[in-house]
Amino acid sequence: MTILSPSILGADLLRLGEEIEKTQKLGIRWLHLDQMDGLFTPNIAFGPQFVQAVRKKTDQFLDVHLMLEYPMQYIEDFVAAGSDLITIHYEAKDDPEATLRAIRAHGVKTGLSIKPATPPEAIEHLLPLCDLVLVMTVQPGYGGQTLRDDCVHKLPVLREMIKKSGREIYLEVDGGIKLGNMARVAAAGANVLVMGTGLFNATDPEAVVRAAHGEA
Numbered sequence: 580m581t582i583l584s585p586s587i588l589g590a591d592l593l594r595l596g597e598e599i600e601k602t603q604k605l606g607i608r609w610l611h612l613d614q615m616d617g618l619f620t621p622n623i624a625f626g627p628q629f630v631q632a633v634r635k636k637t638d639q640f641l642d643v644h645l646m647l648e649y650p651m652q653y654i655e656d657f658v659a660a661g662s663d664l665i666t667i668h669y670e671a672k673d674d675p676e677a678t679l680r681a682i683r684a685h686g687v688k689t690g691l692s693i694k695p696a697t698p699p700e701a702i703e704h705l706l707p708l709c710d711l712v713l714v715m716t717v718q719p720g721y722g723g724q725t726l727r728d729d730c731v732h733k734l735p736v737l738r739e740m741i742k743k744s745g746r747e748i749y750l751e752v753d754g755g756i757k758l759g760n761m762a763r764v765a766a767a768g769a770n771v772l773v774m775g776t777g778l779f780n781a782t783d784p785e786a787v788v789r790a791a792h793g794e795a
């Protein structure tokens with residue numbers, strides 16, 4: 580059984596309310612909200628006010644992914660906006676340990692993400708501060724890219740590290756997840772699957788949900 584976290588970046592933004600209702604009708608409990616600063620990523624999106632607007636619409640678990648070079652200065656704003664979990668990047672310029680501690684101090688769950696070039700061993704010492712680890716399976720910045728197989732091998736390594744840590748930590752994947760590769764990334768150790776275009780453009784979204792439940 581894996582958790583689906585639909586990435587709003589893949590939704591039709593002019594019909595955002597309906598797109599969120601669609602995920603609710605499918606019984607999906609999480610939403611993934613990407614934030615990009617144009618520095619850490621080549622693209623720009625969406626800001627705390629957007630998170631706040633989504634918060635007003637739903638009680639789903641808001642999984643906020645900060646692809647920001649300097650996340651620290653925005654933590655309070657994203658907490659106030661109603662985030663349930665805030666993920667930062669190991670490669671950001673702000674010290675990841677200090678930023679994770681700041682998120683935790685606000686009583687919000689913490690996530691730490693690694694880009695394709697970062698080895699899993701780099702973050703092992705930070706696992707005690709994490710509620711979630713996010714393995715990017717594309718270069719951060721855009722939806723609709725193809726999953727990089729060279730990132731999937733990190734999942735069993737991290738699964739083992741998490742086991743060794745003795746803590747309950749979600750292992751999430753983000754980028755290029757589709758109906759056709761969900762089972763493979765779950766078998767490799769992921770238990771939260773971010774899905775943007777793979778869900779919002781799916782001809783049969785119910786089949787995606789069944790696959791996440793291990794029924795396909």
Ligand code: DX5
Binds near residue numbers: 588719723755
């Ligand atoms: C990419 C974002 C992803 C993106 C995934 O930088 O972090 O969350 O929306 O989109 P798909 O599932 O379409 O690859």
Ligand code: ZN
Binds near residue numbers: 613644773
């Ligand atoms: Zn993301």
